[in-house]
Amino acid sequence: YLELLETTNFCLCGQEVLNIFGLESKVVTKSLFSGCFTFTGGKDRRSGLILTIPLCTEQTSMEELSSTLDYLLGIPSDKCKARGFTVIVDGRKSQWNIVKTVVLMLQNVIPAEVSLVCVVKPDEFWDKKVTHFCFWKEKDRLGFEVILVSANKLTRYIEPCQLTDEFGGSLVYDHIDWVNKRLVFEKFTKESSSLLDELVVINDSEKSSQLDKERPPDCNFLPSLDPETVLQTGHELLSELQQRRFNGAEGGGVAWSPMDDELLAQPQVMKLLDSLREQYTKYQEVCRQRSKRSQLEDIQTKVMQVVNWLEGPGTEQLRTQWGIGDSIRASQALQQKHEEIESQHSEWFAVYVELNQQIAALLSAGDEEDLVELKGLQQQLSDVCYRQASQLESRQNVLQSAHEFHGTAQDLSQQLDGLLGMLCADVAPADGAAIQQTLKHLEEKLKSVEGALVGLREKGQVLMDQMSNQTSWSYGKDVPIDNKDNVDHIQGVMEDMQLRKQRCEDMVDVRRLKMLQMVQLFKCEEDASQAVEWLGELLDALLKTHIRLGDDSQETKVLLEKHKKFVDVAQSTYDYGRQLLQATVVLCQSLRCSTRSSGDTLPRLNRVWKQFTVTTEERVHRLEMACSFHTAAEKGDLPVEVEQETYEEVETVGKALLDRLTVPVIFPDG
Numbered sequence: 001y002l003e004l005l006e007t008t009n010f011c012l013c014g015q016e017v018l019n020i021f022g023l024e025s026k027v028v029t030k031s032l033f034s035g036c037f038t039f040t041g042g043k044d045r046r047s048g049l050i051l052t053i054p055l056c057t058e059q060t061s062m063e064e065l066s067s068t069l070d071y072l073l074g075i076p077s078d079k080c081k082a083r084g085f086t087v088i089v090d091g092r093k094s095q096w097n098i099v100k101t102v103v104l105m106l107q108n109v110i111p112a113e114v115s116l117v118c119v120v121k122p123d124e125f126w127d128k129k130v131t132h133f134c135f136w137k138e139k140d141r142l143g144f145e146v147i148l149v150s151a152n153k154l155t156r157y158i159e160p161c162q163l164t165d166e167f168g169g170s171l172v173y174d175h176i177d178w179v180n181k182r183l184v185f186e187k188f189t190k191e192s193s194s195l196l197d198e199l200v201v202i203n204d205s206e207k208s209s210q211l212d213k214e215r216p217p218d219c220n221f222l223p224s225l226d227p228e229t230v231l232q233t234g235h236e237l238l239s240e241l242q243q244r245r246f247n248g249a250e251g252g253g254v255a256w257s258p259m260d261d262e263l264l265a266q267p268q269v270m271k272l273l274d275s276l277r278e279q280y281t282k283y284q285e286v287c288r289q290r291s292k293r294s295q296l297e298d299i300q301t302k303v304m305q306v307v308n309w310l311e312g313p314g315t316e317q318l319r320t321q322w323g324i325g326d327s328i329r330a331s332q333a334l335q336q337k338h339e340e341i342e343s344q345h346s347e348w349f350a351v352y353v354e355l356n357q358q359i360a361a362l363l364s365a366g367d368e369e370d371l372v373e374l375k376g377l378q379q380q381l382s383d384v385c386y387r388q389a390s391q392l393e394s395r396q397n398v399l400q401s402a403h404e405f406h407g408t409a410q411d412l413s414q415q416l417d418g419l420l421g422m423l424c425a426d427v428a429p430a431d432g433a434a435i436q437q438t439l440k441h442l443e444e445k446l447k448s449v450e451g452a453l454v455g456l457r458e459k460g461q462v463l464m465d466q467m468s469n470q471t472s473w474s475y476g477k478d479v480p481i482d483n484k485d486n487v488d489h490i491q492g493v494m495e496d497m498q499l500r501k502q503r504c505e506d507m508v509d510v511r512r513l514k515m516l517q518m519v520q521l522f523k524c525e526e527d528a529s530q531a532v533e534w535l536g537e538l539l540d541a542l543l544k545t546h547i548r549l550g551d552d553s554q555e556t557k558v559l560l561e562k563h564k565k566f567v568d569v570a571q572s573t574y575d576y577g578r579q580l581l582q583a584t585v586v587l588c589q590s591l592r593c594s595t596r597s598s599g600d601t602l603p604r605l606n607r608v609w610k611q612f613t614v615t616t617e618e619r620v621h622r623l624e625m626a627c628s629f630h631t632a633a634e635k636g637d638l639p640v641e642v643e644q645e646t647y648e649e650v651e652t653v654g655k656a657l658l659d660r661l662t663v664p665v666i667f668p669d670g
Contacts, residue, residue, distance in 0.1 A: 422445065
């Protein structure tokens with residue numbers, strides 16, 4: 001019979017059909033498919049259903065017929081059963097003893113529901129045997145009336161429109177289609193009932209778990225069937241029931257089916273759908289609550305993971321990284337290490353952002369009972385993350401300030417080294433301008449060092465302030481940070497730079513004094529040379545312009561007075577030159593540069609002064625002789641004797657003066 005089931009073009013295989021009916025015996029399924037019992041949908045004149053039992057020549061098992069009959073009689077409603085059944089036993093292809101057995105079986109199974117049994121006989125086969133058993137005489141014992149009738153006379157008892165064509169009627173009935181639709185109905189009924197029971201258990205279990213908070217819900221208990229699929233099957237079945245298209249008569253007349261409202265098919269499907277929808281709605285709410293609870297638990301787990309890592313390993317990483325290094329290279333290494341720590345924190349901060357978005361979504365659509373817990377989780381997560389981010393930023397600021405501090409210290413150290421190098425080098429300037437330029441360069445260097453030292457102090461103070469505001473947070477507690485070594489290092493660097501700067505300032509003062517002395521030395525040498533030039537100019541003027549001796553004694557005396565003043569000026573110039581040269585000697589001794597001394601300036605000065613002295617003495621002698629000459633010549637109205645003597649005196653002085661004038665004022669050798 002499994003082969004029979006699988007060759008009838010049903011949508012279900014034979015084994016699935018057996019599973020749907022779920023009968024202890026498989027005979028019902030075989031009987032249904034073979035057509036041993038059928039409700040064609042026809043009714044007798046009392047509106048009772050007509051049950052057709054087509055018999056065949058093969059021996060039919062009474063157990064099979066009885067089980068099938070029990071199944072079919074469970075389909076109609078009680079109201080329909082109360083109207084009774086008319087049973088048509090088609091014995092045209094069967095034997096008499098089988099017919100008799102079937103009639104007796106009806107007596108044993110449903111004597112109260114059967115009102116009439118029409119046995120369709122063959123035309124001639126049973127004539128001689130009927131006399132052995134008269135059904136009409138057994139009516140009281142059987143409980144129903146039995147009529148032997150030929151097929152063409154069956155319409156006397158049942159209307160032709162309620163009979164199928166095999167009995168000469170016009171009722172359209174497709175047994176295979178009826179079985180197929182019945183399978184769908186049975187399948188839906190079985191699945192929906194089973195699913196309904198499961199949903200009720202799940203919903204009740206969820207309700208109990210909500211009342212008893214300590215008992216965890218059984219989240220692993222899921223329905224064995226897909227509710228959406230079962231509901232869709234039920235809606236499709238209900239639609240077909242309502243349209244009465246169970247026999248597939250799309251183009252022809254609509255066939256009657258025993259799965260009419262009268263047989264409780266449609267009401268039963270509707271009732272199952274209503275119950276299933278109700279429980280499925282509750283189940284969806286249960287699933288939503290489960291999903292929300294699962295999501296909440298997952299969020300809580302992730303939140304605790306983030307919190308535990310940030311307050312544990314994350315804080316420990318920061319707590320062990322509080323140094324500032326002792327150089328730029330060391331601070332750069334610490335910054336690189338801090339970037340690695342920040343990278344690890346970034347992964348957890350990304351989880352924080354994702355969790356915060358999930359919590360915000362749940363808060364916007366969450367229930368009142370979850371708001372407090374969600375807000376608590378959100379607040380806890382935000383507090384920990386912001387606190388950790390603040391510590392990371394604080395540490396980054398400290399490292400940045402440390403890097404700037406060490407950079408400024410290194411620049412200042414290089415400036416001090418350069419200044420010290422300038423101060424330690426020998427100074428051999430060519431002139432005073434070079435000395436002034438060197439002094440200006442030293443002053444600029446010192447000013448730059450002072451500015452760098454001020455910047456170093458400011459950066460050091462900022463760094464110490466930042467470190468004093470640092471605190472570590474470990475497992476919910478403030479942990480003070482010992483920055484004594486870092487502070488001592490910063491103060492030590494600043495003090496060392498201050499000492500080095502002070503030493504350089506002292507050396508600059510010494511170098512400044514020495515250079516000022518050198519400026520004075522160059523100035524003295526320059527002025528001494530100028531004095532020599534002035535004396536030379538005075539000598540030249542004396543030789544070239546101071547040649548007149550006067551036309552009388554009075555003029556000569558005036559020239560002599562002017563010459564004395566001229567000599568006084570020359571004497572002052574000479575004395576000034578001598579003083580400058582003496583100062584030069586003193587400065588050279590102070591500067592320890594004996595090689596310079598007075599150079600050739602002093603010999604030149606003495607030589608020019610000697611020439612000037614010789615020349616001025618000669619000029620004085622000539623003016624005095626000229627004065628004597630003019631004085632003697634100007635004597636008049638003297639006695640003859642005296643006049644003669646005076647004339648001789650004038651002649652003697654005149655000749656002596658003329659002789660003096662023929663001699664050079666100064667000889668070529670000076």
